[in-house]
Amino acid sequence: MVDRIRAAVWLGPALGFEIRTLSAPELGPGQTLVRIESACICGSDLHTVEGRRESPAPSVLGHEYCGVVEALGPGPTPRTTLDEAVQVGDRVVWSITDSCGECTRCARGLPQKCRHVAKYGHTAWESWPLSGGFASHVQLRAGTPIALVPDSLPSAVAATATCAGATIMAAVEGATGESALVIGAGMLGLYACAVLAEQGFEVTVWEPQAERRRRALRFGATYTADGPEADRRFDIAVELSGYRPIIPEALAALEIGGILLLAGTVSPGPAVPVDPEAMVRGLSTMQGVHNYRPEHLQQTIDFLAASDKPFAELLSESRPLADIAAAFDAARDGQALRVVLVP
Ligand SMILES: [Zn+2]
Ligand SMILES: [Zn+2]
Structure with a gap:
């Protein structure tokens, strides 16, 4: 007792x-x-x-x-x-x-x-x-x-x-497409790499720190860069760095019909510009994700138990x-x- x-x-x-x-x-x-x-x-x-x-x-x-x-x-x-x-x-x-x-x-x-x-x-x-x-x-x-x-x-x-794992499960629930962008390779970003790779996405990571980029490759990313590149487009992008100025660039990197999921910004700060015409013509979606439902916790435990990462x-x-x-x-x-x- x-x-x-x-x-x-x-x-x-x-x-x-x-x-x-x-x-x-x-x-x-x-x-x-x-x-x-x-x-x-x-x-x-x-x-x-x-x-x-x-x-x-x-x-x-x-x-x-x-x-x-x-x-x-x-x-x-x-x-x-x-x-x-x-x-x-x-x-x-x-x-x-x-x-x-x-x-x-x-x-x-x-x-x-x-x-x-x-x-x-x-x-x-x-x-x-x-x-x-x-x-x-x-x-x-x-x-x-x-x-x-x-x-x-x-x-x-x-x-x-x-926190980290189930939040990512909630964020990528129902994600469709082939190419995924993960912004930031901290705990959330590495979970996103692992989960999206297992779902069959080709995962690109934007991350300024070289050591974190190398680690992302071991968690399922196939390509990394230290920031935005002009010629790549993504069906889904997940912002996990909390670095606000990257958000317009992530929107600009969406493929037609793409979705930008925001889960990394969890403390107050300045607003960022969004181009509504580009969003209209691109049929783009931007969605916030915070916390999760009970099934996402169970899915995360099942994922970890089976993962080789x-x-x-x-x-x-x-x-x-x-x-x-x-x-x-x-x-x-x-x-x-x-x-x-x-x-
Ligand atoms: Zn937390
Ligand atoms: Zn209630």
Whole structure:
């Protein structure tokens, strides 16, 4: 039985973290207590800590995570995304959003924007202390989408599914055509290379850093460039760098009927010009993508379990939760695409 729980509580920009201990929470009906095995520092956690992105404080951050079910609340047993009963001892990941399933946005198939959404790693400590991955345990709300993690998949790799991986699955869902452009070869970009290549696309990457371009070739890209080139057109383009000035150039690189998916811009900044005549004549589509639906999380776990791509190489050595401040420094320095914390 759990008696002591530790959480790295983020106090706000410039205030940093403090480790708090607490006793095990009393679980409500349908709730689940998960012991964290691994949690990764995502780029948006960095934005939050550096004050570029609004987030409640104090709170427990961390929304890329994997853990083991330690206790179940009373009442109906939670079910996985494949409708299996969740059991104590299961190794699991869970969606970063928990939605009501009944509001107009849920009804439209946008549960990640539910009018009553609760977000893991993004909720005030007072209302829900154990909401994030940078802790020894997380208290899952009833109804949170949960996916089982196969034994073959290391926890730290599985953790990358819950933000980066599932976001890419959501972005490229239903993509058609032959040629794909991926802009930016960070964590999201490498996922995009791997998933699009498996779907049969010929993948080109725009990425200014030579080392990242080389790595993209090992994740399924067949051609890389340090930026836009005049003579290539793409059926689908996925913007994952967050570099706004590239957006008009990505639109200009679309083949007739092409689609530009924007998923990389997650903090405020200046607007960029769009040529509506070119979009009309090109039958172009530009679409934003943020977070994902439960099935995208399951698809990501299935994808990782079957993939031969070296995702584990993108992760740092595991660092203890107590060293979270240094871990954020390492993430900021780009020592690995994902710095991994273990409680
Ligand atoms: Zn809803
Ligand atoms: Zn994230």
